[in-house]
Amino acid sequence: xxxxxxxxxxxxxxxxxxxxxxxxxxAVFDRKTVYEILDAGLxxxxxxxxxxxxxxxxxxxxxxxxxxxxxxxxxxKMLKAVEKGIDAxxxxxxxxxxxxxxxxxxxxxxYRSVVALGQAEKITGEAEKLAALEAFEGxxxxxxxxxxxxxxxQELKASTVLSMKLEEVACKVxxxxxxxxxxxxxxxxWAGVVPISTVVGAPEDxxxxxxxxxxxxxxxxxKIG
Amino acid sequence: xxxxxxxxxxxxxxxxxxxxxxxxxxAVFDRKTVYEILDAGLxxxxxxxxxxxxxxxxxxxxxxxxxxxxxxxxxxKMLKAVEKGIDAxxxxxxxxxxxxxxxxxxxxxxYRSVVALGQAEKITGEAEKLAALEAFEGxxxxxxxxxxxxxxxQELKASTVLSMKLEEVACKVxxxxxxxxxxxxxxxxWAGVVPISTVVGAPEDxxxxxxxxxxxxxxxxxKIG
Numbered sequence: 001x002x003x004x005x006x007x008x009x010x011x012x013x014x015x016x017x018x019x020x021x022x023x024x025x026x027a028v029f030d031r032k033t034v035y036e037i038l039d040a041g042l043x044x045x046x047x048x049x050x051x052x053x054x055x056x057x058x059x060x061x062x063x064x065x066x067x068x069x070x071x072x073x074x075x076x077k078m079l080k081a082v083e084k085g086i087d088a089x090x091x092x093x094x095x096x097x098x099x100x101x102x103x104x105x106x107x108x109x110x111y112r113s114v115v116a117l118g119q120a121e122k123i124t125g126e127a128e129k130l131a132a133l134e135a136f137e138g139x140x141x142x143x144x145x146x147x148x149x150x151x152x153x154q155e156l157k158a159s160t161v162l163s164m165k166l167e168e169v170a171c172k173v174x175x176x177x178x179x180x181x182x183x184x185x186x187x188x189x190w191a192g193v194v195p196i197s198t199v200v201g202a203p204e205d206x207x208x209x210x211x212x213x214x215x216x217x218x219x220x221x222x223k224i225g
Numbered sequence: 226x227x228x229x230x231x232x233x234x235x236x237x238x239x240x241x242x243x244x245x246x247x248x249x250x251x252a253v254f255d256r257k258t259v260y261e262i263l264d265a266g267l268x269x270x271x272x273x274x275x276x277x278x279x280x281x282x283x284x285x286x287x288x289x290x291x292x293x294x295x296x297x298x299x300x301x302k303m304l305k306a307v308e309k310g311i312d313a314x315x316x317x318x319x320x321x322x323x324x325x326x327x328x329x330x331x332x333x334x335x336y337r338s339v340v341a342l343g344q345a346e347k348i349t350g351e352a353e354k355l356a357a358l359e360a361f362e363g364x365x366x367x368x369x370x371x372x373x374x375x376x377x378x379q380e381l382k383a384s385t386v387l388s389m390k391l392e393e394v395a396c397k398v399x400x401x402x403x404x405x406x407x408x409x410x411x412x413x414x415w416a417g418v419v420p421i422s423t424v425v426g427a428p429e430d431x432x433x434x435x436x437x438x439x440x441x442x443x444x445x446x447x448k449i450g
Contacts, residue, residue, distance in 0.1 A: 017278065043320055043334075045270040047281035053242065054279050056272035058318030058338055093283035095268055095423075098365065098447065104358060104373050105380040109268075113283055133329060140323065148329050149412055155330040177431045187374055190438050191431040194447055198320075201420035206402045213415050222323065222419055 009066055017117060018170035028171040037112045037171065038063045038092060039139070042224045044070060047089035048082050055081075061092070062139040064163075068116065069132050071161040079160040083122040090116040090164055094225055098194040101178035102187050108174060110193060115170045120162040132161045143218030198225030234291055242342060243395035253396040262337045262396065263288045263317060264364070267449045269295060272314035273307050280306075286317070287364040289388075293341065294357050296386040304385040308347040315341040315389055319450055323419040326403035327412050333399060335418060340395045345387040357386045368443030423450030 012029045014020070020027035028034070044061040047054060057078040061070040068090055072079050082088050097110035123129050130151060137145040178191050203219045237254045239245070245252035253259070269286040272279060282303040286295040293315055297304050307313050322335035348354050355376060362370040403416050428444045 043318060045272075045281050045283070045316060045318070047270075047272040047279035047314075049274055049277075049279050052274075053312050053342060054272035054274050054314045055342075056270050056281050056314045056316040056340065058270070058316060058336070060334060087278050089272075089279045089281045091270060091281035091283060093268060093270070095449075097426075100369070100428075100444075102374055103380070104362060104370070104376060105384070107373075109285060111283070115281065117278060117280075137329060144325070145329070147414055148332075149327055149409060149414060151329060155328070159330070177429075177433070180433075184374060185433055186435065188435065188438060189372055189374060190441050190444075191434060192440075193429045193431075194444060195426035195429065196449060197424050197426060199422050199424045201322075201422060203325075204402075204418045204420065206416040206418075208402070208405075208410055209416060210411065210413065213413060215417075216415050219325075219415075219419060224320075224421060 012166070012169040012171070014170070015168050018115070018168050020170055020172060026172045026174050028173050029169070033173070034114055034166070034169055034171045035063065037094065037114050038068060040112070040225055041092040041094055044068070045091045046070065046078060046082060047091065048078065048086060050081050060136070061090075062136045064132070064135050066166050067163045068166060069136065069161060069163045071133070071136070071159055074158050074160045076160065079162060082120045083160060083162055085119045085121065088118065088120055088164065090118070095196045096175070097196050099174070099178045100191055100194060102180045102184040102189040102191050106178055106180050108178065110174050110176070112173050113171065116164060116166050117168040118164045120164045123161040123163060126156060129156055129159070129161050132163070133159075141218040141222050143216060147216060147218070200224060237391070237394040237396070239395070240393050243340070243393050245395055245397060251397045251399050253398050254394070258398070259339055259391070259394055259396045260288065262319065262339050263293060265337070265450055266317040266319055269293070270316045271295065271303060271307060272316065273303065273311060275306050285361070286315075287361045289357070289360050291391050292388045293391060294361065294386060294388045296358070296361070296384055299383050299385045301385065304387060307345045308385060308387055310344040310346065313343065313345055313389065315343070320421050321400070322421050324399070324403050325416055325419060327405045327409040327414040327416050331403050331405050333403065335399050335401070337398050338396065341389060341391050342393040343389045345389045348386040348388060351381060354381055354384070354386050357388070358384075366443040366447050368441060372441060372443070425449060
């Protein structure tokens with residue numbers, strides 16, 4: 001989701017830590033592409049360190065303007081560590097296909113990935129927290145937020161919502177067919193791309209669903225990947 | 226892939242670092258389930274620390290007995306850091322569905338996840354490296370390895386293959402419908418699960434594919450998620 005105030009922000013600039021040294025032709029720094037990837041994904045992987053040990057926790061996320069958000073129980077180990085503003089890494093990777101070359105060496109994966117380094121901030125105000133959660137549900141399916149029962153005060157208290165500003169960002173995209181060694185193109189070996197996609201299936205009613213409640217239209221709008 | 230020597234290994238035991246404190250009913254420690262999740266996934270997220278900054282890099286992986294493997298260019302920043310045997314975190318997360326409850330608070334995601342803490346080891350022997358790469362291609366599609374042209378010596382040298390023993394492992398699985406507050410079941414709100422799956426599409430021939438080469442049968446066996 002992008003508001004008008006965000007339209008003027010410049011593209012990302014590589015730093016020493018986000019400079020892509022290998023396969024730099026795959027590096028992307030324009031803000032529009034980064035936002036498109038972030039808006040397509042749903043699951044991120046957050047990296048953080050506790051007592052010297054790195055941890056990687058997967059969780060749902062969403063984007064609003066130049067920030068990514070994630071949330072969970074206030075007693076989550078990941079959230080309790082990251083909310084302190086320690087150095088963190090936010091990674092999203094979407095797989096689009098297996099690239100099968102004539103050699104294993106040139107075989108690859110088509111993907112879109114975003115890595116953001118930074119520190120997360122905890123959203124403390126009740127109204128801000130509610131607005132962030134509403135944005136999350138809006139990303140999932142417009143109409144979901146209005147349909148569900150209102151959030152209880154104690155639920156809001158039991159939830160932590162974090163956000164991280166997108167500042168130090170590396171983005172990589174690979175698309176297209178394999179790039180084989182020139183002499184290998186003449187070999188009698190199949191090569192090409194096997195597409196991979198995330199598919200949203202037909203909704204399954206809760207076995208305890210009250211009689212007479214139809215599946216809402218917004219379910220058809222859920223899109224991931 | 227599991228060889229007979231691995232059949233007797235015990236289940237995983239939670240440590241202080243992998244004990245699941247929240248929603249412990251989702252915790253799984255039996256080896257069979259952990260292996261099934263790892264064998265279903267293709268993309269892992271590796272966490273590691275360079276100069277105090279955590280990084281999370283997504284990459285393809287595979288499993289053989291009680292080890293996970295990943296590989297890439299010898300000059301990859303991630304591999305160069307992790308091959309030194311520093312503390313790392315290996316995470317796989319598979320999304321199976323959106324769990325839409327009658328409240329946002331009880332909405333969730335159906336998923337399968339494995340987190341392994343440990344240090345990676347670099348595979349140095351040529352034969353061992355080739356065997357590991359063959360196992361990777363075997364996981365992708367049985368027949369692929371035999372079909373592609375043999376690996377060149379310099380390609381093997383330019384590739385790093387790492388493995389990590391599965392010792393300190395946390396595994397979490399959520400399945401099934403939402404669990405709403407008892408008083409909410411009577412509300413006129415839809416609830417249920419929207420399934421999410423990874424779909425392997427129809428293979429696309431390389432535009433430079435030599436005439437007369439059919440799509441090999443092993444492409445039909447590729448399965449992810």
